[in-house]
Amino acid sequence: MSQQQTVLYDAPGPRAHRITLIVSLFAVVGIAAVGYFLVYRPLDENGQLTMEKWGPLVDPNNEVFPLVWARLRDGFIATLTAAGLAILSSLIFGTALAVLRVQLKTLKQRRFVGLPDPAAWALRGLGWLLNAVTRFCVEIFRGLPVVITIFFVASALPDLGVDLGDILWYLVIGLTIYNGVVIAEILRSGMEGLPGGQREAAHAIGFSSFQTTRMILLPQAFRIMLPALISQLIVVLKDTSLGFIISYEEVLRVSRYIIDNLENPIQVYAVVGAIYILINYLLSKLAEYAQRRMARGRKTRALPTQAAPPSIMPQAGPGGASVGVGADAGSTT
Amino acid sequence: MSVLVDHFDVFVGGFWLTFQLCILSAVGALALGALVAVMRISPVPPLRWIGTAYVTVFRNSPLTIVWFFAAFGLPALDSNADFLRIPGLSSIFSRLGIDLPYFRFAVIALSLYTAAFVCEAIRSGINAVPPGQAEAARAIGLTFGQNLRYVVLPQAWKSAVVPLGSVIIAMIKNSALAGFFGVVGELSNSAQNLTSALGEPIIPVFVGVSIGYLVMTVPLGILLDRIEQRRAVAAR
Amino acid sequence: MRITRVAAVAAVAALAFTVAACGGDDGDDTGTGAGSKTFEAGTTMERLNKAQKIIIGTKFDQPGFGLKGLDNKPAGFDVEIGKIIAGELGIAADKVEYIETPSAVREEVLEQGKADIVVATYTINDKRKERIDFAGPYYVAGQHIMVRSDDSSITGPDSFKAGDKKVCSVQGSTPGDNIKKYLANPASPGAQLVLFDGYQKCVDALTNKQVDAVTTDNVILLGYVAKSEGKFKLAGEKFTEEPYGIGVKKGDTAFREFINATLEKIYADGRYAKAWQDTAGKFDSTVPQGPAVNRY
Numbered sequence: 121m122s123q124q125q126t127v128l129y130d131a132p133g134p135r136a137h138r139i140t141l142i143v144s145l146f147a148v149v150g151i152a153a154v155g156y157f158l159v160y161r162p163l164d165e166n167g168q169l170t171m172e173k174w175g176p177l178v179d180p181n182n183e184v185f186p187l188v189w190a191r192l193r194d195g196f197i198a199t200l201t202a203a204g205l206a207i208l209s210s211l212i213f214g215t216a217l218a219v220l221r222v223q224l225k226t227l228k229q230r231r232f233v234g235l236p237d238p239a240a241w242a243l244r245g246l247g248w249l250l251n252a253v254t255r256f257c258v259e260i261f262r263g264l265p266v267v268i269t270i271f272f273v274a275s276a277l278p279d280l281g282v283d284l285g286d287i288l289w290y291l292v293i294g295l296t297i298y299n300g301v302v303i304a305e306i307l308r309s310g311m312e313g314l315p316g317g318q319r320e321a322a323h324a325i326g327f328s329s330f331q332t333t334r335m336i337l338l339p340q341a342f343r344i345m346l347p348a349l350i351s352q353l354i355v356v357l358k359d360t361s362l363g364f365i366i367s368y369e370e371v372l373r374v375s376r377y378i379i380d381n382l383e384n385p386i387q388v389y390a391v392v393g394a395i396y397i398l399i400n401y402l403l404s405k406l407a408e409y410a411q412r413r414m415a416r417g418r419k420t421r422a423l424p425t426q427a428a429p430p431s432i433m434p435q436a437g438p439g440g441a442s443v444g445v446g447a448d449a450g451s452t453t
Numbered sequence: 454m455s456v457l458v459d460h461f462d463v464f465v466g467g468f469w470l471t472f473q474l475c476i477l478s479a480v481g482a483l484a485l486g487a488l489v490a491v492m493r494i495s496p497v498p499p500l501r502w503i504g505t506a507y508v509t510v511f512r513n514s515p516l517t518i519v520w521f522f523a524a525f526g527l528p529a530l531d532s533n534a535d536f537l538r539i540p541g542l543s544s545i546f547s548r549l550g551i552d553l554p555y556f557r558f559a560v561i562a563l564s565l566y567t568a569a570f571v572c573e574a575i576r577s578g579i580n581a582v583p584p585g586q587a588e589a590a591r592a593i594g595l596t597f598g599q600n601l602r603y604v605v606l607p608q609a610w611k612s613a614v615v616p617l618g619s620v621i622i623a624m625i626k627n628s629a630l631a632g633f634f635g636v637v638g639e640l641s642n643s644a645q646n647l648t649s650a651l652g653e654p655i656i657p658v659f660v661g662v663s664i665g666y667l668v669m670t671v672p673l674g675i676l677l678d679r680i681e682q683r684r685a686v687a688a689r
Numbered sequence: 690m691r692i693t694r695v696a697a698v699a700a701v702a703a704l705a706f707t708v709a710a711c712g713g714d715d716g717d718d719t720g721t722g723a724g725s726k727t728f729e730a731g732t733t734m735e736r737l738n739k740a741q742k743i744i745i746g747t748k749f750d751q752p753g754f755g756l757k758g759l760d761n762k763p764a765g766f767d768v769e770i771g772k773i774i775a776g777e778l779g780i781a782a783d784k785v786e787y788i789e790t791p792s793a794v795r796e797e798v799l800e801q802g803k804a805d806i807v808v809a810t811y812t813i814n815d816k817r818k819e820r821i822d823f824a825g826p827y828y829v830a831g832q833h834i835m836v837r838s839d840d841s842s843i844t845g846p847d848s849f850k851a852g853d854k855k856v857c858s859v860q861g862s863t864p865g866d867n868i869k870k871y872l873a874n875p876a877s878p879g880a881q882l883v884l885f886d887g888y889q890k891c892v893d894a895l896t897n898k899q900v901d902a903v904t905t906d907n908v909i910l911l912g913y914v915a916k917s918e919g920k921f922k923l924a925g926e927k928f929t930e931e932p933y934g935i936g937v938k939k940g941d942t943a944f945r946e947f948i949n950a951t952l953e954k955i956y957a958d959g960r961y962a963k964a965w966q967d968t969a970g971k972f973d974s975t976v977p978q979g980p981a982v983n984r985y
Contacts, residue, residue, distance in 0.1 A: 128587050128605065129496050129597040140497055147499040162530040187759040194761070263622075263670035264663055265629035268641060272659045275648060278801035354513070361515035365633060365886075367789045372517055377757040380750050380889050383916075385521075386529055393518040400513035466877070525890070528897030551880045553855055554899055633886060635894075637879040645793060645860055 163386075173384040177391050188378055195374030196395070202288055202370060203357040206295035210356060211349075213296055214303025217254070218341075219333055221308055224251045226329045261301045267362050270294030274366040287368045291360070299356050306348050310341030343414060350407035354400050361396075371395075456653045457661050467643035468665045473546045474559055474639065475625050475669065481564030482624060483617075486571025493576060496597055504572070511569035516562070516627055523562035524555065524634050534561055548636075555635035559628070567624040574620050578613025579605060615684075618677040625669050640665045726779035733937075733944040737805060738779045745771040746790035746804035746936070750887045752912035753969035754810050763787050767808040769964035770827055770935070774806065777951045791886060793861030796820045799936050806948070807936035810906060812863045813983070822941060823934030824948035826980045827961075830906035831927030832864050835913060837895065838922045843902055845925035846871040849881060857891035857900040860884045864905040867929060888913070895921065906931050908969055915972040932980060949982040 132140060163169050175182040227247040232240035261269065274290040284290060314337055322332040342349070363370040375392050379385045457464070493504035511519065527534060534557035543549040548556040582605050590604040632642025644662040647653040728734040737743050747767050748755035754765040768787070775785045790798050790809045798804045799821045810830070813823045834856075836843050848854055852873030858865035865884055872881045883900055885891055891903045892913050903910065907927050914921050937944050955961040956979030965976050 128494060128591075128600055130591060132496065136496070143497045144499045147497060147503075151499070151503065159530060166529055166531070168529055184759055191759060191761060259671060259674070260663070260667065263626075263667045263674060265626035265641070265666060267626075267629040267633075268644070268659075268662060268666065271641070271644070272655065275797060276655045276659065278797070278803070358513075358515040361517040362630075364517065367791065367794070369789075372515070376887065376889070377749060378759065380752075380756060380887075381759050385525055385889075385893060389518055389521050389526075393514050393522075396515055396518065397510060397513040401509060404513065470879075525893055525897075528894075528899060533899060548879065553880065553883055555883060635883045635885055635890075637882055637884050638877065642860075642884070 168386055173382075173387050176378075176382055176384070177387055184382070188382075191374050191378055192371065192392070195369065195371030198288075198368070198374075199357075199360050199363075199370040202291050202295075202363060202368065203360045205288070205292045206299065206356050206360065207353050209292060209296040210299040210303055210352075213300035215307060215338070217258075217300060217304035218307035218311065219330075219338065221251075221254055221258075221304065222311055222333050222337070223330065224254060227251075258301050258305065261297050262305070264298070266294065266298040266359055267365060269298050270362055271365055273297070287363075287366055290366055291363045291368050295356055295359055299352060299359070302355075303349065303352055306345050306352065307338070307341050310345040311337040313344070314340055346414065347407045347411040350403065350410060354403050354407075357400060357403070358396070456647065456657045460647060460653070460661075463643050463647065464640075464661045464665060466638055467640035467662075468668070470548065470636070470638050471625075471628055471631075471640040471665065472669065473548065474556070474563070474628050474631060474636070477546060477549070477560045478563035478567065478624060478628065479621050481560060482567035482571050482620075485564055485568035487575060489568055489572040490575040490579070491601065493572065494579065508569045508572055511566055512573070516566050516630060519566045520559075520562040520630055520634050523565070524558045527558065527561070528554075534558055537561070553635075555637075556631075559631040559634065559636050562634075563624060563628060563631075566627070567620060570620045570623070571617065574616035575609065575613050577616055578609035578611070581612040582608045615677050615681050618673060618680075622670050622673050622677075625673075626666065629666070729943075732947075733805070733941055734778055734947050741780055742784055742786060743775050743778060743780050743806070744786045744788060744804045745775070746788050746795065746798050746807035746809055747771060748791070748809045749787075749789040750791075750889055751810060751909055752916060753908060753972050754912075755808075757789075764968065766828075766965060766969040767810065769968055771806065771808045773955055773960055773964065774808075774935070774948055774951055777947075777954075791861075792859050793886070795936060799938050802938070805937075809936075810909060811934055811936050812906075812931040813934040814863065817936075818985075821936050821939050822945050823936060823983075824945045825934035825952060825982055826932035827935065827952050827982075828908075828933040828977060829980050830908050830931040830933060832867055832904060832929040832931060833907040833910050833927040834924045835895070835903045835910040835921050836901060836924045837898075838920055840901065840924075843924045846904075846928050848924075849873070849902075852881065854902065855881050855883065855900040856902045856904055857883045857885065857894050858904050859888055859891070860886055862905065863931065868904050892917075892921075906933075908973060911972040912969070932983075934983075946984070949984060952979065952982050955979075 130136070160169075167173070171179065176184045176188045179185060224247060228244070228251050230244075230247070232243050235243070270291060271294075273294040274287070277284065277290065277293070284293075311333070318336055318340070319332055322336045327335065360370055361372050364373045364376075367373065371392055375388045379388050382388075489504045489507050492500045493508070495501060495504075533554040535554075537543075537549055537557045537560060539549070549560075586608060587600060587605055590600045595603065628639075629641040632639045632645060636642060640662055644658050647658045648655050726738055728738055745768075747763055747765075749757040749763055751765060751767075754767045755763045756765055757763045771787075772782045772785060775782065788798070788804055790804065790807050792809075795807050795809055795811060796817060799807055807821075811817075811823070812830075813826055817823070834843060834846065842848065843854060846868065849856060849868070849871045850873060856868055856872075858868060865882070868882065869875045869878050872878050874880065883891070883894060885894075888903070888905060888909060891900070894900045895903050902924070903913075907923070910921075910923060914923060935948055937948065952961075955964075961979050962976045966974075970976065
């Protein structure tokens with residue numbers, strides 16, 4: 121890290137080096153002191169660091185160790201199943217919605233000059249109406265907490281006579297509604313951000329509007345928005361934990377049963393949290409990798425979303441942070 | 454739909470509580486997030502490490518776990534978050550001052566979690582400032598602090614405001630979890646209470662609660678779109 | 690991992706077998722298989738017997754009544770009662786499927802047909818009877834207050850009137866609703882009342898001194914008192930009567946009657962007492978007298 125140049129401060133000279141060293145030392149000592157006095161000591165005094173509490177999680181010789189980990193494994197499998205299904209369906213639903221919205225937008229701009237006036241007006245009115253309805257739905261579901269969506273999907277659908285059997289599906293639907301809408305918006309902005317020439321060229325060689333979207337715009341939007349999409353997928357994985365509200369037995373719910381039996385909440389949640397962080401960290405590294413590959417891949421012309429100005433912080437990839445954050449910002453949990 | 458009329462006070466009360474929670478958490482998250490962002494770009498390596506570790510941990514763990522540690526881990530550290538019972542403040546936000554600490558835990562959980570995203574939003578803003586600006590500032594002899602304060606941050610702020618807004622919108626939505634962690638009377642807790650304990654029909658309650666959240670999130674979203682569009686036009 | 694898993698499965702299977710065998714010892718007619726029982730056509734009993742499957746809603750976080758163990762199976766008094774009913778329907782104990790029904794969702798689960806019966810420390814009251822029907826009661830609990838052992842300032846629900854004591858209960862439950870009227874300001878209970886989605890969180894809050902009391906039915910609290918090794922005690926006397934019933938779908942009178950008859954049968958033949966001794970009896974060794982069922 122220290123080798124990396126940054127434009128924010130000068131390359132440190134001998135004096136700056138000394139100051140940095142001293143500040144660093146103080147920082148390290150300060151952190152250690154805080155860690156010891158505010159975290160370690162109280163934990164120790166409250167008996168949170170005993171083997172009785174940690175043993176079932178970390179000691180393979182503990183008699184319940186295999187049972188605990190079998191439960192946790194089941195929980196993570198359930199989490200990953202729900203997340204996988206939700207990701208898949210959100211992608212399908214989101215892509216469909218994005219295409220629909222782009223199509224509706226072109227429909228709205230068409231004037232139907234070949235048709236008699238009343239028909240043309242009716243069609244334009246219909247186009248406008250559909251556009252407004254989809255826009256409305258997108259705004260609503262983007263603005264609602266995903267907890268609320270899941271909670272009400274799980275209680276309202278059966279009320280309306282739709283019984284899906286497994287709780288898993290309510291969770292998947294709840295997650296899909298929210299994340300599908302977010303993904304649709306990501307893809308739509310990707311498509312609309314493409315240079316107009318792409319669309320015009322497609323029209324020039326005789327593609328219909330749908331063909332243009334499917335074969336020209338969408339593939340490029342996917343490419344450009346890949347980092348944002350992967351970030352959104354991390355969000356889905358994290359949101360799966362909300363399944364506990366409708367008693368889907370994902371890993372946090374399973375953790376609670378373990379806690380009910382062993383009474384070591386802090387220890388269990390610490391372990392589960394660490395595993396979550398590890399999985400998501402690897403996923404976000406994947407997003408960064410995808411981003412770097414793309415930045416390398418197409419040097420020929422800078423696409424609008426990639427055309428971020430050179431960055432002040434060299435450690436972040438060009439334009440990377442802005443795209444990534446845009447997606448993260450839409451995140452719930 | 455009679456539940457909306459009969460229990461109007463419940464919805465309004467829930468909205469107010471959620472609103473208070475969001476205001477306090479937003480302030481906390483912005484302050485902490487800015488601090489972490491500065492740490493992440495500071496010249497002192499250990500500070501950078503802390504900043505990076507902070508963002509990695511909080512961005513990658515589910516809010517549920519963060520919330521759990523706030524509500525059950527803090528007590529294990531012998532803390533009831535009493536430092537948030539700031540005299541003047543708790544007379545306005547009355548839930549801050551009462552003995553039950555769960556509202557304070559909610560503020561802490563939301564602030565800690567959201568700060569990681571705030572940090573990234575600010576960082577993206579700083580990224581958008583042309584490097585020439587910072588170099589010029591250095592050339593005229595400004596120190597790191599001065600550089601940030603007078604040159605980089607004022608400009609970064611302009612392009613960070615939209616991502617920051619999105620982060621705050623996400624935070625408002627995240628606040629719905631409070632009802633599941635002991636904050637009695639907040640919007641989503643009211644929803645649960647109305648449908649489960651009082652047996653009210655689900656759809657009207659859903660509508661009522663949705664309005665409560667949309668009143669906060671949609672105007673903010675529209676405002677952000679506006680700012681973004683104006684920027685886009687100005688940039689042309 | 691593979692070997693341990695096989696071992697766990699074997700252990701569970703063995704357990705299920707023993708339980709089934711126990712059931713068989715107690716009553717001659719606990720036969721299993723669709724053929725061994727016949728029910729009138731069109732009844733719920735016939736449907737369940739034909740399907741050879743029953744879904745029982747129970748608590749998964751209630752020591753003594755329904756607590757999910759590390760072997761992934763719930764165990765407790767409610768679970769035993771559920772198994773006996775299943776047995777009377779001609780369904781073997783290992784064919785019983787359990788779903789978790791926290792207090793807040795019990796009516797929904799029955800209304801939506803996600804469970805056939807709910808045996809989940811489920812207090813019979815008129816409000817709930819509007820949405821579902823109850824068989825039983827099979828046990829009469831009472832709301833009680835649990836405090837830390839070193840705390841003598843709380844002597845009963847009236848201790849909350851002063852407004853400085855805080856109490857915890859569970860979302861959507863009767864005890865949570867009951868205690869509201871004892872608070873200093875019942876209209877806005879947020880200053881004194883905390884609601885979680887499970888009692889364990891309340892117990893944690895009590896341990897951490899964020900609340901001064903946990904209130905719910907006595908047996909549930911007795912379970913925690915027994916587990917706490919002297920950290921907690923019950924304060925005062927129980928101040929309500931909570932008859933626990935078995936929830937069935939609204940209007941299914943034949944099924945309700947069948948369960949009532951089953952309950953009376955097991956009061957008489959000792960299976961009720963055995964179910965208690967095996968489970969909740971560990972916390973409260975006095976075997977309760979089976980309460981008279983209410984055929985409303």
